[in-house]
Amino acid sequence: MASTMAGIEESGQGSTVGWVDPMGDPFLRTRFAPPARPVTFLRRERLVEHLDKALLTPLTVVNGAAGAGKTLLVAEWVAGLARPVAWFTADTADQQPGMFWAYVLQALRSSGVPVPSDNRCPADASRVDRTLLARLAAELSGRDRPAIVVLDEYDRVTAPEIAEQLEFVLRHAGPGMRLVLVTRTEPLLPVHRYRAAGDLTEIRNAELAFTPEEAAVLLELHGLRLPAHGVGALVDRTGGWAAGLRLCALAARESPDPERYLKEFEAGRSTVADYLLAEVLKRRTAETQDLLLRVSVLERLCPDLANALTHRTDAEPILAELHRENAFVEDLGHSWYRLHPLFGEILRAHLRERCPGLEPELHRRAARWLLRSGFLPETIAHGAAAGDWEFTAGAFVDGLAIGQLFTGLRRDELAELFSRMGPEATSPATDVVRAARDLSQCDLDRGLARLHHAEASLAADVPDAATDVPGPAAARLSCALLEALAARLAGSPLQAERAAEAAEELRHEVPAHLLGQHPELIALLLTHLGSTRLWAGRFEDARTALSAAAGCPGGASTALPREESLGHLALIDYLNGWLGRAERKALAATTDSERFGLCGPSGSDIARVVLAAVAVDRNELDQAQALLDETVGSRLATRDPVPATARSLVTARLLLARGKTRAALAAVHPAVSTDVASPWAQAHAALVASAAHLAESRPDAAAEVLRQVPDDQPACVVEAARAQLAAGRPAAALDLLDRLRAEGPAGPAVTVRATLTRAQAALEAGDPAAAGKLVGQALLEARRERLRRPFLEAGPWIRRLLGTTPLHPLAAGWLTTGEAPRLETPAPLVVQELSERERDVLRRLAQMMSTEDIAADLCVSVNTVKTHLKSVYRKLAVNRRNEAVRRARELRLL
Template identity: 30%
Template structure:
């Protein structure tokens, strides 16, 4: 045991942030630093104690290994606190009184002066005599105000310090705070003269989990290594230097029963008490795991209730190495036991992994086939693919037992021909399986057939197959009932998506809502997210506001499950982007569009890819970048060309392609594209609008008005509300060309009437008709606020919020919202009343309520609050 500070070791890095943490902690009466062996406790304490220029007296002592002599401990501690280092040490006695020695130490501290004094006691875990905890507690709670004690230990002693904790005089620094950051890990390597690429250094940091000793041992092995990157890739707890350290400092210090538990459970990624009892054929494992975590023995709990645990990566590597060395013949049996436990607890993927590790390939194949669809419906198609890859080559793609699984893997990568071939093999296999498995396999086949039809764009095929689904069988087992519910949820999802892509939006909404509810009821959150991701698009049949709300709800739900970057949520992200662009929030829409692009695989579901390309086209079109828009329209058409059926948005893609070609001056190409439209689609509203755009580009405004006639009189089929707004704007442009300003204003006013409920700004920007609004007198329209928003968006104004602000305490009523939109204008209250055809008293009442709900007292502050809440334009008015 040493009571004198030792010289600081060279090669240590300066951990400024951690030193600052310790600085603050030492202001408390007692500081405990508790962390596993090799965490850098001693290095930190010496670095802190030996800094120059400290206005305090610091004493440092280390407890020797296995210290059982209470008298020797207290005499060494007394020597450490004495201010007179030349005084003779107290003699040893035969009748040592620990409590008297505690009082002697306290007396020495009290008489040493008022200068701040810190005593550091390192390696306190080595203290091993019965009275240690009680005597130390007496010392710690009676320290004078200017004295502080810092304790370094691998595990906590049973010190009773609740009063200090309640008084805020106890500071604790634990293992997570001592872990080296990525930057500090690079500094450790640099101090050893080692330079690694950042990604390799980060890999080493991940493997060591920031454990100081692991990093330093790796640095020692890396010095002079011919292939440092290969070393890091292979670095593990079985590395000789790491293994020796962990064996000596951790494993060999444990009792035989604890060692056996650690070894037998090391083949698990995580363990609980029940599973550990099974693998060790014993009881009491949970208590041991809890004690190991409390002792900082590289065991970490994974949940708040501390029922599941894992081992530090390097410690786990060492344990597996030692298991292979001492119990190699029993490892397959351990894997089988683990597989049985996981299977009985509905954790099929873990059960399959352990069967594979035990070379039980037949059992593993059957279990994977039985659960592959269920795993996929939980959003774990990647897990299914990984499990499939783990099978040996002799169990190939032509294996009947695994054919269903190979079909799922093919569908995950949109290999539809391969999926169909494997499904045919699986159908033959299902017919020969025992009756207790047939229903589940056939249910899985029906669900996958539906997915094949949808992914191939065969929307009619989806409708046909849903209509031919088998009815539930009376007397089904619980498992079969569960599979029937899964099948119905899948059918509702696929039916709703097919209806959405066919613009049967009301039917789509009904079935997607039903599918989402069923998925929630049966515990299939992935299917629920998938249904809700498409629900936003279906909801556009009602209003843009409802569609936006449902997109945001789907995105929030996906984020709760960690699927916010997965393809499953791309439909909601793309639809939300489209809605934001429709309503003039171009920058905000672009942000969501980028997320949708990132979540959409380049070879993913064609219906979603077509939607993403369409939204990607209208954004640059709205900003006047027509050539960029045309490239995206062409890409959308190419996706359609590979679909078995026709996406309902294809006529819109074709129409806007023609209009964009015309606006680029590509009249011949536009005419060619228009001529290729079949007779059935040629009479639709979107194509008639496109034909009018071509006429306008040809300087034929009279012809343009003729093309628009069937749209404006309601005889042409119109699916999207945007089409009618666009038609009136094209008519306004034609009237202007003809010199009929009155008719042009009337057409613009009608477009504003149609656009107002959903605040549709996109048609004004895409057609260029926003320029007509600049000449529109403020008093000549009842849509002054909308006009301001349109002009802001078209001119690049600040209509690009990055998110909704905090809502007000009470929402505005529709009537109050109408009044609010006039407040940014120059209209007086009587003029606003005239525009709205209501009494002045009504306007005054609404304005008072707006002020109250906004918490403001004047018109200008109400306008500002309305802009903050994105109820008003944030630009010119």
């Protein structure tokens, strides 16, 4: 019957032409109609506009995975064309050339494209006459407007013969035909040739993926509204896969809490899983299904790694075929692949059901293969997933990666990973990792106990060939790093030097390539050593180590130690009195890690403390407080002595600047115990105490505090001179200042104070010209640094000098504002800060309270109140109560 009907068609007899295929069966009209779009379909203009280019190129390929939305996209595009389109949905039955071309011809006729009567339907389903194809191509080439032919599900047509015939017609039809292939696989046509000639329009899987903005609109079409971060998370999880998003949205609509469902749905127990298992997994052979299930535990894979998990050797062709067929296997290049994230998630759930207990073993096999192949980060991840902590910690420590727990992009990830390591894991390596975690949290006692236990075990340990590690040298070098950190936290320079020496010896025993892979280890060692030297007051030795650390290569891996080193170098400059240098280094320290999106444990914090110190010296007190507030809750408040001490000193100086002497004295000593006292910490604590005593008119007490500090601290020598001058001993003050070296490390923050002290002594000696000259010298030096505090702390004597014509221009704009005041009515340009108790007395003075009333109200003696009043008068440069109140109001002290 079939052959009879075919014969009738070839002879042109009968009325059945175009209504039956070569097998004698009626043509299925549904195969010639584009599918209807659902009401929740989202038209994506960027893709439709891209498809418009199909009108200009002979060939268009829309190539994507199952459910990628490619068919509906083309259907939407076709619906918007003001011209007929021949649509043909292929079927597995179309593997025979005669059958395939019969349907193509019928699609053309159904769309209104005239096909000459001599182009009859092929009589034989298994073959097609070459003449028929030539006539068809000739007919199409003569058209004024090209015929648009869409072949949907073209991946079902796998016969190479059909691909050759289709390419023949397309090539010879010329501008008369526009062929659009909708397929899951790369078509057998010579696509590369069309691409090279610019005759190809392509839309592939990546372009078909929904963007977060498109996904948000799609969810709204389903009646769902999610915050932007929720939509972004869903797109990441589904990879923007159209069917996955639609199925999730449909399921979420049935949930009482749609937002929570979309955030927490179990992929393995969802309609998405049913779709992928049916459309992708179950269509594969048993061998391919087994491979997919086993490699689902991997973030990425290559054929050799897949073979290690399957114990077979056929992974390479299977993976290549899966990728070619868009079976949710993405090609990363260089023979590496990865599974679509949602597909992998579903496969893992399916693996647990089908092969319970196999997943840890797969992780274990993967970890060992990855370690042998040199992929340490993935080795650690799979070793931890397998629960094999001795192996994981061993690979981590012997891979010289211990520094990554303190710096780099993976620091938080590794800390979380090793936090899952239970107490049952016991080995030298696990002790080293636990010690690193303890020390990173500044738990010095526990960290040292575990570190020493690990070192004792390593001393007696014999390398285990089964673990594929290079031996104990890398582990001992890791221990040296931790010893240096412990020394830094303990403030022990001797211990730090020993750790550095041990590290230097061990560096020669570790493979050079291994050291090259982990530049953060040396950068951290140098930073710890430099910090400990700084604590000991060995500034130049500290500068050598810290400068080397700041210059280490390594990008993100060394960004935090570089930042810490710059912060410490900035502190050295500040302690030496060089504000500008300190500020520049501190600002540089806060930018490097930000460039890599890192947040350091203390590097940027110590830089902020230095910036706060500079702000105090410039009398930018609110700015200083804001910078200090940014460091609250950081490691500064715990065991690291250098930044903790620096912060406490800056806080004390800020409180002094605000007249809160008692609070300043309470803040000056941080609660950090160290093995060795720091000379600069002691000196600056004495400076705060001395300044507090001077503010409360106790110069002898101020001088006594400074006598306990070694005389090699320039800032302390200057402060001691100020105390002697306040006590009425100018000769002693000048003698102290003469001891300062003419040249040395002291910067403007020290030398300006020294110059002002000499100026005050000259003024009190009756030499205003010399005093003015010295103040001018101080102004010139301070202006470059915007150094204001020395002038504010100098006392009332300096106001008249600053009001003079020669000096006022030097102060205007940065220290004072407005025009120069007249000598007879000097403006209140600067004032020595009142102490907290003096402010209490001044407030009661403004309330017209008597001396006795003030004493009773403050619970002090009348003589104490009189002493405070004298100090208030002196600082405000007045002689009577009403003048003191008026001047205080002018200065906004009341």
